[in-house]
Amino acid sequence: MSNLAAKIKDHSAHVGVIGLGYVGLPLAVEFAHAGFNVTGIDVQQSKVDILNTGESYIQDIPTDVLKPLVKAGKIKATTDFSVIADLDTINICVPTPLRKTKDPDMSFIDSAAREITQRLHPGTLITLESTTYPGTTHEMLLPMFEESGLKVGKDFFLCFSPERVDPGNPKFQTRNIPKVVGGITPACTEMGALLYSQALETVVPVGSTSVAEMVKLLENTFRMINIGLVNELAMMCQRMGINVWEVIDAAATKPFGFMPFYPGPGLGGHCIPIDPIYLSWKSKQAGIEARFIDLAQYINGQMPHFVVDRVQNALNDVSKPVKGSKVHLVGMAYKRDIDDVRESPGLDIWHLLRQRGADVTYSDPYVPTVSFDGAKMASTDLNKAAAEADCCVIVTDHVKFDYPSLIKSAKLIVDTRNALKKFDDPKIIRL
Numbered sequence: 001m002s003n004l005a006a007k008i009k010d011h012s013a014h015v016g017v018i019g020l021g022y023v024g025l026p027l028a029v030e031f032a033h034a035g036f037n038v039t040g041i042d043v044q045q046s047k048v049d050i051l052n053t054g055e056s057y058i059q060d061i062p063t064d065v066l067k068p069l070v071k072a073g074k075i076k077a078t079t080d081f082s083v084i085a086d087l088d089t090i091n092i093c094v095p096t097p098l099r100k101t102k103d104p105d106m107s108f109i110d111s112a113a114r115e116i117t118q119r120l121h122p123g124t125l126i127t128l129e130s131t132t133y134p135g136t137t138h139e140m141l142l143p144m145f146e147e148s149g150l151k152v153g154k155d156f157f158l159c160f161s162p163e164r165v166d167p168g169n170p171k172f173q174t175r176n177i178p179k180v181v182g183g184i185t186p187a188c189t190e191m192g193a194l195l196y197s198q199a200l201e202t203v204v205p206v207g208s209t210s211v212a213e214m215v216k217l218l219e220n221t222f223r224m225i226n227i228g229l230v231n232e233l234a235m236m237c238q239r240m241g242i243n244v245w246e247v248i249d250a251a252a253t254k255p256f257g258f259m260p261f262y263p264g265p266g267l268g269g270h271c272i273p274i275d276p277i278y279l280s281w282k283s284k285q286a287g288i289e290a291r292f293i294d295l296a297q298y299i300n301g302q303m304p305h306f307v308v309d310r311v312q313n314a315l316n317d318v319s320k321p322v323k324g325s326k327v328h329l330v331g332m333a334y335k336r337d338i339d340d341v342r343e344s345p346g347l348d349i350w351h352l353l354r355q356r357g358a359d360v361t362y363s364d365p366y367v368p369t370v371s372f373d374g375a376k377m378a379s380t381d382l383n384k385a386a387a388e389a390d391c392c393v394i395v396t397d398h399v400k401f402d403y404p405s406l407i408k409s410a411k412l413i414v415d416t417r418n419a420l421k422k423f424d425d426p427k428i429i430r431l
């Protein structure tokens with residue numbers, strides 16, 4: 001047995017996580033729970049400082065879970081990359097956004113990999129977790145690490161393992177979501193699987209890094225396209241006077257061959273709106289246009305406009321022009337019960353309503369302030385703002401909202417999430 005495998009098995013391996021966000025911090029916590037000493041590296045000094053006090057800035061990791069691990073010295077954080085020289089394993093969990101041109105922005109992975117390259121030493125396992133296009137680990141990372149003169153599968157081990165965490169999901173978290181892992185060589189896959197199996201419940205080895213990269217893109221593209229389908233269905237149903245929510249609920253009673261997806265105000269978050277574009281970008285290079293992705297992207301991108309049209313029509317029906325009307329957005333996070341506003345459709349709806357001359361406010365218990373397009377807004381009291389507004393729009397169906405009070409206070413409500421399913425009132429306009 002190699003020295004590294006022995007260290008992983010007896011949990012004496014020094015584990016490193018680069019990028020301590022929604023993905024990296026929960027992973028660091030699971031490794032620490034398994035008994036490893038974990039060092040997290042992040043470029044943001046403020047995050048590192050907060051983490052080293054034991055306070056959590058990630059909603060899914062309560063401070064009372066993190067603090068004992070920090071106090072016991074099981075988790076430390078630093079901005080100093082020289083610690084890489086002491087690490088046995090490194091998981092890279094840095095962002096993979098899009099550039100303004102809608103091309104993959106690989107600069108975060110590139111910069112983390114350069115820091116590793118300078119300090120790569122024999123007996124290291126490196127695993128990329130950031131979502132990316134198929135081929136990244138093999139085509140981009142492997143040549144960088146081999147510059148060190150070390151041989152993959154022998155001197156060091158390189159894997160890709162997609163992160164599938166679903167922030168705010170109380171049932172499935174990092175520990176019990178099966179972990180797919182593929183290595184450059186069979187020895188790499190084995191080493192990657194060995195590490196994860198110490199801390200996570202189920203490990204699923206696959207034949208290559210590219211398969212593992214494609215798994216994540218299939219999962220998120222599947223979601224994006226199916227959401228596009230039901231969003232299109234919602235637009236059709238609106239024209240035909242059919243309640244789309246009732247249609248989906250009834251279809252979901254079929255015990256086989258159907259999986260319900262729901263329409264909404266548009267896609268949000270760091271995954272579903274972005275990951276399929278990584279795939280279509282790579283697929284174009286391989287000579288294949290990703291037509292399903294392009295179409296779903298177009299339809300999903302229309303949803304904020306569709307919502308704003310519904311608001312304008314609802315106001316017209318009560319003889320109020322949208323220009324000068326007060327519109328209150330109920331929720332700003334991109335999905336229920338979380339604090340993340342990245343790519344949130346609430347931001348687009350805010351922007352489009354302002355373009356049409358509306359006076360826009362919002363309430364979100366998880367999002368105290370929000371900035372977009374150079375403007376800044378602060379969350380306001382829901383009932384007061386709803387009573388003053390000409391129209392409310394439910395953008396995010398947080399469980400915490402008091403929906404009966406909202407119905408009492410509001411004059412008109414455009415409900416993009418079917419949050420008011422149980423209520424019947426002529427002031428409710430469903431998507």
Ligand SMILES: NC(=O)c1ccc[n+]([C@@H]2O[C@H](COP(=O)([O-])OP(=O)(O)OC[C@H]3O[C@@H](n4cnc5c(N)ncnc54)[C@H](O)[C@@H]3O)[C@@H](O)[C@H]2O)c1
Nearest residue numbers: 019020021022023042043093094095096111112130131163
């Ligand atoms: N958030 C999710 O729900 C989710 C789910 C599955 C997969 N992913 C993927 O995981 C990756 C990370 O996403 P996230 O949501 O955790 O992002 P995040 O923005 O919450 O965290 C990323 C962290 O990396 C740090 N960072 C940036 N560049 C760095 C560098 N060069 N060195 C060290 N640290 C650096 C940032 O400061 C930040 O703290 C992305 O590829 C994303 O697509 C995210």
